[in-house]
Amino acid sequence: MTSATLAAPRRHRRFRFGRVMVYVVMIAITLLWITPTIGLLVSSFRPADDVKTSGWWTVVTNPERARFTLDNYRVVLGIPIPDRPAPGGGTRVGMEVALINTLTVALPATIIPILIAAFAAYGFAWIDFPGRRPLFILVVAMLVVPLQISLVPILRDYVALRLGGTYLGVWLAHTGFGLPLAVYLLYNYISTIPRDIFESAFLDGATHFTIFTRLILPLSMPALASFAIFQFLWTWNDLLVALVFLGAEPRVQVVTQRLLSLLGQFGQEWHLLTAGAFISMIVPLIVFFSLQRFFVRGLMAGSVKG
Amino acid sequence: MRPTREITRSPEPRGIGAFLSTTLGRLIVSLFVPAITFLVLYQIFIFLRDTQIPQWITAIIAILWGVGGVLALFTLSNYLIEQLEPTWRRRLIPFVFVGPALAILTWYLVLPTIRSLIASLYDARGINFVGLDNYIYAFTSQEMLQSYRNNFLFWMIFGTGMSVGFGLLIAVLVDRTHPVFETICKALIFMPMVISGVGASVIWKFIYEYRPTGSTQIGLLNGIITALGFESQGWLLIQPWNNLFLVIIMVWLQTGYSMVILSAAIKGIPSDLLEAGRIDGANEFQIFRSIILPSIQGTLITVTTTIILFTLKIFDIVQSMTGGNFGTQVIANVQFVQLFRQVHNGRAAAIAIILLLAVLPVMYYNLRQFNKQTEAFR
Incomplete structure (x- = not known):
């Protein structure tokens, strides 16, 4: 800031014109970027007939005729609407069920790989054992394997083990696909913790397990949080793993699956699509806006997801 | 008392006998403890899938059971190994830490790479060999x-x-x-x-x-x-x-x-x-x-x-x-x-x-x- 004022006087006019242009261009780009989301948000509060018969922007261009309602959200979440009969069983959207399912999938699918990866990262970084290096390289090498590789074999295993359609099956799949990156990132972090911290603990007779749970886990919280956000959003937004391993049973389907079938099944029920889509976005948006700092850090580190 | 030895990354004792016993022991710990935990978790999930209790209760049980199960796995296998004599403890402890990660990675990524390669040479149902047809x-x-x-x-x-x-x-x-x-x-x-x-x-x-x-x-x-x-x-x-x-x-x-x-x-x-x-x-x-x-x-x-x-x-x-x-x-x-x-x-x-x-x-x-x-x- 101070250095800019030094150079400014010499070409003051051009500098200021350029600055205004930068602001104009940036405002234009930002507006362009948020318009689609605003369109969805506005549409989700419009009555079903309006959504199907006029563009959402008429709310702005023709405000006196705009009408708003919460009915779309009520229908999608299965909340009864006053003065209207409840829809029959066939047209139930069941987004509330899907939300609980997504949470059931995403929370453990975030915590389990982090826990397993943190143990492994500590093991690779601070315990000496034969084969340590080749095994670590094997783990990192798995970063290159796209998850599509395991669909055919793992599906076969799941059929044999009757694991298809269980949460355990999906958690394990997400764990397997997230582990290489998690181990790699946490290793980078844990291996840089100063050695002195361990030495005094060892002198006091602490075991690896106590050192790990009492010292390393609390110290690694920033790294754990960064990866956790990344993995949580990844599992929340995932479609492929859910489609393949969770299956078509509506009772266990997650939000993305529900939304996909809404796109097909209720392809013309635009008002339900909007509310459904917005509900699926709320949790990621809350995570994003409240934990932005960790998120950006995790993103930088996590740019190598396989 | 040789507390600092562990972190100075001392070389392991060599010899075929020692190598076999440690490798075997590690294999047992790294494969069997996760396998047993998995079996217990698995039974509960089959139950959860087929049960008809309210959904949010299933969800809470599932989350607690899943996360708690993994924690139990680590704590239990660590506890078991700490009961052993020091040499064995020192040999086996690394695999308490890296074992579960290696087991899951092997199942979900290492083996599937080979299995997919093999499956790609077979027909739709994986029964007849079809060479490079696919x-x-x-x-x-x-x-x-x-x-x-x-x-x-x-x-x-x-x-x-x-x-x-x-x-x-x-x-x-x-x-x-x-x-x-x-x-x-x-x-x-x-x-x-x-x-x-x-x-x-x-x-x-x-x-x-x-x-x-x-x-x-x-x-x-x-x-x-x-x-x-x-x-x-x-x-x-x-x-x-x-x-x-x-x-x-x-x-x-x-x-x-x-x-x-x-x-x-x-x-x-x-x-x-x-x-x-x-x-x-x-x-x-x-x-x-x-x-x-x-x-x-x-x-x-x-x-x-x-x-x-x-x-x-x-x-x-x-x-x-x-x-x-x-x-x-x-x-x-x-x-x-x-x-x-x-x-x-x-x-x-x-x-x-x-x-x-x-x-x-x-x-x-x-x-x-x-x-x-x-x-x-x-």
């Missing part, structure tokens, strides 16, 4: 050829180019604005990054929706076009340009990512370097070309390779927008169709192998670049 399909069938064109030309070149280009442009511009303005712009442009591909598809349906000219448009793009007096267009039906309209959704999602990373890199350039350039009379474009670009080259490569990887594996946008119809097929979607609609395991496996081969060089390059930046392996 690969002949993967390199000659109309849908796969179309996928290569779409994946490599539209998604990889256009998609990555636009994401990185826009990201760089925004990062450079936003760097010259007021910090508060900068934060708001960045947050808003970055926001789509957290939206799922399916959610984004719903959002963009309201942009691309087609109604014949004359009727009221509810898609924004056709609303604008018809207001300007042109005919309305079925954007998702015009081949091959409909691919470009799908790619734009991806660009909308990914630009925020490249912007944030590149912006951080630009902020890392020492300000006296830029100032020296300005004092020497360089204009903003020259500064960009000769100072900013070379300084962020490494980051630029990382961002580009990361987005290339994303585009090669693109699935959910295509699946939810067009289902791969109207000439918009992509590799990952063909695999999905082969796996579920055609139930052809051999072809699905062959496509997976091709995807692995396509991703491999990019990922290798990406990892090397990443290592250069973080010096992870020392």
Whole structure:
């Protein structure tokens, strides 16, 4: 800031014109970027007939005729609407069920790989054992394997083990696909913790397990949080793993699956699509806006997801 | 008492007998303890799947059981090993730590690579050996050829180019604005990054929706076009340009990512370097070309390779927008169709192998670049 004022006087006019242009261009780009989301948000509060018969922007261009309602959200979440009969069983959207399912999938699918990866990262970084290096390289090498590789074999295993359609099956799949990156990132972090911290603990007779749970886990919280956000959003937004391993049973389907079938099944029920889509976005948006700092850090580190 | 020995990474005792016993012991610990835990977890989940109790109760039990089970696994195996004599304890403890990770990775990624390779040489049900038939399909069938064109030309070149280009442009511009303005712009442009591909598809349906000219448009793009007096267009039906309209959704999602990373890199350039350039009379474009670009080259490569990887594996946008119809097929979607609609395991496996081969060089390059930046392996 101070250095800019030094150079400014010499070409003051051009500098200021350029600055205004930068602001104009940036405002234009930002507006362009948020318009689609605003369109969805506005549409989700419009009555079903309006959504199907006029563009959402008429709310702005023709405000006196705009009408708003919460009915779309009520229908999608299965909340009864006053003065209207409840829809029959066939047209139930069941987004509330899907939300609980997504949470059931995403929370453990975030915590389990982090826990397993943190143990492994500590093991690779601070315990000496034969084969340590080749095994670590094997783990990192798995970063290159796209998850599509395991669909055919793992599906076969799941059929044999009757694991298809269980949460355990999906958690394990997400764990397997997230582990290489998690181990790699946490290793980078844990291996840089100063050695002195361990030495005094060892002198006091602490075991690896106590050192790990009492010292390393609390110290690694920033790294754990960064990866956790990344993995949580990844599992929340995932479609492929859910489609393949969770299956078509509506009772266990997650939000993305529900939304996909809404796109097909209720392809013309635009008002339900909007509310459904917005509900699926709320949790990621809350995570994003409240934990932005960790998120950006995790993103930088996590740019190598396989 | 030799407490410091453990962390000085002393060499292990050698000898065939010792090697066998430690290796066997580790194998038992690293495979059997997870296996037993898995069995117990498994039984509960079969119960949970078939039960009829209210859903939110199932959810809570499932979450607690899953997370608690993993914690129990580590605590239990550590407890068991701490009961052993010191030598054995020292030999086995590493595998309490790395065992579960290795077991899961072996099951989900290491073995599947080999098993997919084998499955790709067999027929739909994996019974008869068919040689390279599945690969002949993967390199000659109309849908796969179309996928290569779409994946490599539209998604990889256009998609990555636009994401990185826009990201760089925004990062450079936003760097010259007021910090508060900068934060708001960045947050808003970055926001789509957290939206799922399916959610984004719903959002963009309201942009691309087609109604014949004359009727009221509810898609924004056709609303604008018809207001300007042109005919309305079925954007998702015009081949091959409909691919470009799908790619734009991806660009909308990914630009925020490249912007944030590149912006951080630009902020890392020492300000006296830029100032020296300005004092020497360089204009903003020259500064960009000769100072900013070379300084962020490494980051630029990382961002580009990361987005290339994303585009090669693109699935959910295509699946939810067009289902791969109207000439918009992509590799990952063909695999999905082969796996579920055609139930052809051999072809699905062959496509997976091709995807692995396509991703491999990019990922290798990406990892090397990443290592250069973080010096992870020392």
